[in-house]
Amino acid sequence: MEWQRYLQQGRPRGGYGGARPYGVPQRSPYAAKPTYPMRVPPRPPLRAAAPQPPAFRRAPPQTLPARPPASAPYQPRASLPAQVPRGGAVVVRPKNLEELFLFHQKERSLADVCQRYAKLCVSSDFSSLLNVWTPEKPLDIPLNVTVPFVADPELTVPVPEPEPERPETEGRHFARVMLISSAKPEPKVEGNDKKEPVRTHLAKNVKFLVGKKTSGLFAIGGAWSATKDGGDPTTDKALIKTATRHCKEICGVDLSTCKTWTKFMEIHYTRPSGAKDRTVFFIPDLWNHITGDVKVHKQVQRQEQEVEEEVEVEISVDEGADAKKEGDEKKTKKIKKKVTTKKTVDTVVIRSMDLSLNGILEYDLQDKSEETAELSLFAESFNEMLSHKFALRILETLRKKKEDHDRITADQKRKRDADLAERTAKLAAEKEERETKRRKLEEEKKEETERRKKLEEEEKYLTEEQVKERRAKEAEEKKRKEDEERAKREAEAKAAKEAEEKRKKAAEEERERKEAEEKAKPTRTVVESTTTVDEAVLEPFLYFDRPLATGQQSGQLRREKLEEILHGLGDLNQREVNDLLVAAGMPRERPQSVLFYKTLATTTTVTTREVPKEVPAPAPEAAADETKTADGPEPAAAAADDPMEVDKEKADAK
Numbered sequence: 001m002e003w004q005r006y007l008q009q010g011r012p013r014g015g016y017g018g019a020r021p022y023g024v025p026q027r028s029p030y031a032a033k034p035t036y037p038m039r040v041p042p043r044p045p046l047r048a049a050a051p052q053p054p055a056f057r058r059a060p061p062q063t064l065p066a067r068p069p070a071s072a073p074y075q076p077r078a079s080l081p082a083q084v085p086r087g088g089a090v091v092v093r094p095k096n097l098e099e100l101f102l103f104h105q106k107e108r109s110l111a112d113v114c115q116r117y118a119k120l121c122v123s124s125d126f127s128s129l130l131n132v133w134t135p136e137k138p139l140d141i142p143l144n145v146t147v148p149f150v151a152d153p154e155l156t157v158p159v160p161e162p163e164p165e166r167p168e169t170e171g172r173h174f175a176r177v178m179l180i181s182s183a184k185p186e187p188k189v190e191g192n193d194k195k196e197p198v199r200t201h202l203a204k205n206v207k208f209l210v211g212k213k214t215s216g217l218f219a220i221g222g223a224w225s226a227t228k229d230g231g232d233p234t235t236d237k238a239l240i241k242t243a244t245r246h247c248k249e250i251c252g253v254d255l256s257t258c259k260t261w262t263k264f265m266e267i268h269y270t271r272p273s274g275a276k277d278r279t280v281f282f283i284p285d286l287w288n289h290i291t292g293d294v295k296v297h298k299q300v301q302r303q304e305q306e307v308e309e310e311v312e313v314e315i316s317v318d319e320g321a322d323a324k325k326e327g328d329e330k331k332t333k334k335i336k337k338k339v340t341t342k343k344t345v346d347t348v349v350i351r352s353m354d355l356s357l358n359g360i361l362e363y364d365l366q367d368k369s370e371e372t373a374e375l376s377l378f379a380e381s382f383n384e385m386l387s388h389k390f391a392l393r394i395l396e397t398l399r400k401k402k403e404d405h406d407r408i409t410a411d412q413k414r415k416r417d418a419d420l421a422e423r424t425a426k427l428a429a430e431k432e433e434r435e436t437k438r439r440k441l442e443e444e445k446k447e448e449t450e451r452r453k454k455l456e457e458e459e460k461y462l463t464e465e466q467v468k469e470r471r472a473k474e475a476e477e478k479k480r481k482e483d484e485e486r487a488k489r490e491a492e493a494k495a496a497k498e499a500e501e502k503r504k505k506a507a508e509e510e511r512e513r514k515e516a517e518e519k520a521k522p523t524r525t526v527v528e529s530t531t532t533v534d535e536a537v538l539e540p541f542l543y544f545d546r547p548l549a550t551g552q553q554s555g556q557l558r559r560e561k562l563e564e565i566l567h568g569l570g571d572l573n574q575r576e577v578n579d580l581l582v583a584a585g586m587p588r589e590r591p592q593s594v595l596f597y598k599t600l601a602t603t604t605t606v607t608t609r610e611v612p613k614e615v616p617a618p619a620p621e622a623a624a625d626e627t628k629t630a631d632g633p634e635p636a637a638a639a640a641d642d643p644m645e646v647d648k649e650k651a652d653a654k
Contacts, residue, residue, distance in 0.1 A: 100564060100567050100568065101116055101568065102568055102569075102570045103384045103385075103387050103388035103391060103568045103569065103570075104131065104133075104134070104135050104384065104385075104388050104570075105131065106130065106131055106134075107128055107129070107130050107131070108128065108129045108131075109128055110122065110126055110127070110128070113126070113129060113377075116380075117376075117377075117380060119363060119364050119365060120363065120365075120373060120376055120377070120380075121365050121366075121367055121368045121373060122373060123269065123370045123373060125269040125270055125271055125272070125277075126267070126268075126269060126373075127268040127269055127270045127276075128267075128268045129265065129266070129267055129268075129377060129381075130265060130266040130267075130268070131264075131265050131381055132263045132264055132265055132266065133264060133265070133381075133385055135388055135392075139262055139264075139283075139385065140262075141180065141262065141283060142182075142287060143182060143202065143205070143206055144182055145181070145182055145287040146181060146182050146183070147179070147180075147181040147182075147286055147287055147290060147294060148181070148293045148294065149179070149181060149209055149293075149294050149296050149352075149354045150293045150294065150295050150296060151296045151298070151351075151352065151353065152295050152296070152297070153298070155252060155295060155296075155297040155298070156297055156298055156299070156300045156346060157248075157249060157250070157251075157252045157297045157298070157299050157300070158299070158300060158301075158302055159299055159300070159301045159302075159349055160249050163223070163225055163227075163228075168271070168273040168275060169273050169274060169275055170275060171275045171276040171277055171278070172223050172224070172275070172277045172278075173223070173224040173233035173234070173239060173242075173277070173278050173279075173280070174221060174222060174223050174224070174242075174277070174278070174279040174280070175221050175222070175224065175239040175240070175242040175243040175246070175279075175280055175282065176219040176220065176221035176243065176279060176280065176281045176282070176374065176378070177219070177220050177221050177243040177244075177246070177247050177255065177281075177282050177283075177284060178208050178209075178219060178220075178264070178281060178282070178283050178378060179208060179209040179220070179247075179253065179284070179286055179294075180206065180207070180208055180283060180286070180287075181206075181207045181208070181209070181286075181287075181354060182205050182206060182207065183200070183204070183205045183207060183356075198551060198552055199542060199553060201358065201542070201543075201546070201547050201553070202386070202539075202542070202543050203356065203357045203358040203361070203383070203543075204356045204357075204358045205356070206356065206357045207354045207355060207356050207357070208354065208355060208356075208357070208360065209251065209253075209296070209352055209353070209354050210352070210353065210354075210355050210360070210375060211250055211251070211350045211351070211352050212350065212351045212352070212353060213349060213350050213351075215369045215371070215372070216367055216369045216371070216372040217355070217360070217367075217371075217372050217375055218369070218371035218372060218374070218375055219281065219371070219374060219375045219378060220246065220247050220250050220251060220352070221242070221243050221246045221247070222242065222246040222249075222250075223242070224238060224239060224242045225242070225245075228245060229241045229242045229245065236261070236263055236280070236282075239280050239282070240261050240282065243255070243261075243282055243284075244256055249299070250299055250350055250352065251296050251297055251298075251299070251350075251352035252295070252296065252297030253294055253296065255284050255286070257289040257290075258284035258285055258286060258288075258289055259285065259288075259289070260284070260285040260288070261282045261283070261284050261285075262282065262283040262284075262285075263280065263281075263282055264281045264282065264283055264378070264381070264382075265280075265281050265377070265378060265381050266278060266279065266280050266281075267279040267374055267377060279374055281378050296352045296353075297352070298348055298350065298351050298352065299348070299349045299350040300346040300347060300348050300349060301346070301347045301348075301349050302344055302345070302346055302347075303344070303345060303347070304342050304343065304344055304345075305342070305343060305345050306340050306341070306342055307340070307341055307342070307343045307345075308338050308339070308340050308341075309338070309339055309340075309341055310336045310337070310338055310339075311336070311337055311338075311339050312334045312335070312336055312337075313334065313335055313336075313337045314332045314333070314334050315332060315333060315335060316331065316332050317331045317332060317333055357379055357382065357383065360375060360376065360378075360379035361376070361379050361380070361383065363376045386543065387543070387544070387565075387568065388568070388569070389540075390539070390540035390543045390544065391540070391565050391566065391568055391569050392569065393536075393537075393539075393540040394540045394541065394544075394562075394565060394566075395566060395569065395572075395580075397537055397540070397600055398566075398580040398581075398583070398584055399580065401580075401583055401584050401600060402579065402580055402583035402584075405583035405584075406583070455470070521613075522612060522613060523610040523611060523612050523613060524610070524611060524612075524613050525608055525609075525610060526608065526609055526610075526611050527606065527607075527608050528606070528607050528608070528609065529604055529605070529606050529607075530604070530605045530606075530607065531602060531603070531604050531605075532602070532603050532605070533598065533601050533602050533603075534601045534602075534603065535601075537600060537601035538597070538598065538601040541557060541597035541600075541601075544557060544561065544565060545557060545597075555596060555597070555598055556594040556595060556596050556597070557594065557595050557597060558592065558593075558594050558595075559581055559586045559590070559591055559592070559593050559594070559595070560591060562581060562586070562595060563577055563581070566580065581595075584600075
């Protein structure tokens with residue numbers, strides 16, 4: 001500082017005649033001298049040299065420093081439950097944002113398919129997937145119609161003749177057909193009405209007819225043929241003919257009677273030669289044209305093979321010369337001999353079977369066949385179509401719940417506001433009454449003070465007797481007023497008591513009148529409560545509630561799962577989703593909360609009805625007393641015969 005340098009140098013700097021600068025306090029001569037920092041840092045103390053090991057000894061091993069802990073793996077920002085303030089509001093982002101996918105996406109590239117279906121082995125020639133079904137026009141496919149597919153082992157169809165090979169540079173068109181059915185409903189067990197039945201998940205009930213060969217499962221169908229199908233393969237009409245032909249050749253089911261063919265999806269490939277291949281999936285309305293069982297054949301390859309068989313051959317037996325002389329008949333015996341013959345053998349190439357949607361979805365990376373991947377893609381698209389359909393119904397249910405919640409909240413707020421206004425008005429009236437009483441008391445006190453002053457002024461000119469007489473009159477007037485007020489209060493209390501007694505008496509009379517009317521009625525009123533469960537509301541929640549290992553569904557959905565369902569529609573923002581879930585009883589502060597969706601589908605109705613009264617049967621003791629009275633002696637005679645009664649009469653006479 002400036003004043004410290006001034007003291008060190010000992011010469012004046014500024015001021016008058018070497019005086020200390022302005023603002024520097026005068027140091028006391030008895031104060032300790034200030035210490036100033038040294039310009040040269042002190043030299044560290046000398047340390048003894050570390051002892052060196054002898055030359056013939058090996059130095060001790062040096063311990064390596066501990067490796068720092070590995071840093072946490074990188075996580076994208078989208079997966080963090082960040083709360084970002086914008087415009088004064090708090091934006092809550094869902095935790096599983098990276099796992100959210102739209103149920104409907106018209107076209108999906110290779111990257112979309114790989115990201116969405118991690119367990120699917122996609123062909124290297126895969127180009128894109130095109131979903132033909134749209135949310136605006138839902139597919140009219142019944143999910144509760146049963147079309148029984150019966151696989152008869154005796155029924156077979158031969159493998160058709162192979163088509164001539166087409167040039168590799170020419171694109172091919174494939175048609176696949178998915179025959180849908182539903183499992184038969186389980187019979188209801190009598191006597192278990194109170195116990196809730198075990199529900200089978202819809203993904204296990206919906207079944208499709210698929211083919212199976214050595215390479216794996218595949219959707220029934222094949223390539224378009226110009227000679228057998230004709231037409232333009234880019235049109236649906238020609239591909240429907242192709243699907244009908246292949247279905248007849250593979251499983252023996254005739255689809256020529258089906259009139260409505262629903263085009264579901266397309267899969268596009270780009271081959272190494274540059275050819276563009278296309279596979280189209282159709283769903284025919286088989287349920288409208290076939291009423292009985294659908295017999296399913298198996299495709300076999302018939303060919304002749306050399307087979308070794310054991311056959312019985314007769315040979316003659318030579319017993320000697322004497323046997324020949326006695327007769328001309330020769331004795332023979334049968335022996336087994338292996339013979340090579342040609343025989344027609346049927347080798348099963350394709351077996352057809354009905355498989356549930358849940359079973360088709362259980363694929364993994366070991367299924368490397370292109371046809372199996374196509375079947376898996378169809379199952380995923382069909383599952384997403386059902387998910388979109390049921391998500392819309394869940395959204396409708398939650399919106400109705402929010403409307404009811406908003407109406408109840410508005411009614412409660414209106415009632416609270418009315419109660420608050422009433423209490424405020426009552427408090428204001430009480431305050432005004434207290435203020436009025438206070439002002440009245442102050443005025444009376446002021447008047448009384450003025451009157452007393454006036455009386456004191458007047459008493460100065462009165463005699464003592466006149467003063468006593470005046471004060472006696474004042475006391476008598478005061479007592480009269482107090483008596484009048486007391487009598488008024490007593491009369492009011494008596495009137496209030498009489499009114500309360502009158503009200504109680506009227507209520508008692510009304511109760512007795514109702515009891516008398518109820519006793520006089522030949523019937524009695526029974527209150528019944530009926531609980532109904534709306535299956536239409538329950539069904540969409542059941543689809544997203546995957547069954548546990550026991551097969552039973554949990555009956556609840558977590559908030560995170562419902563967020564995923566609602567965001568899968570792609571039409572709602574986070575605020576709208578939060579409002580819907582809060583109205584359903586799942587606040588955002590509790591992300592682990594669950595929704596017991598059966599409560600949304602349950603309605604309780606209370607009804608009353610009149611039933612005839614039952615005449616109560618006489619009690620056993622009363623009946624016994626009546627029987628004893630009827631069969632026994634007269635009361636007087638019975639009393640006369642009783643010795644205790646005789647002793648009592650003698651005592652009374654004495």
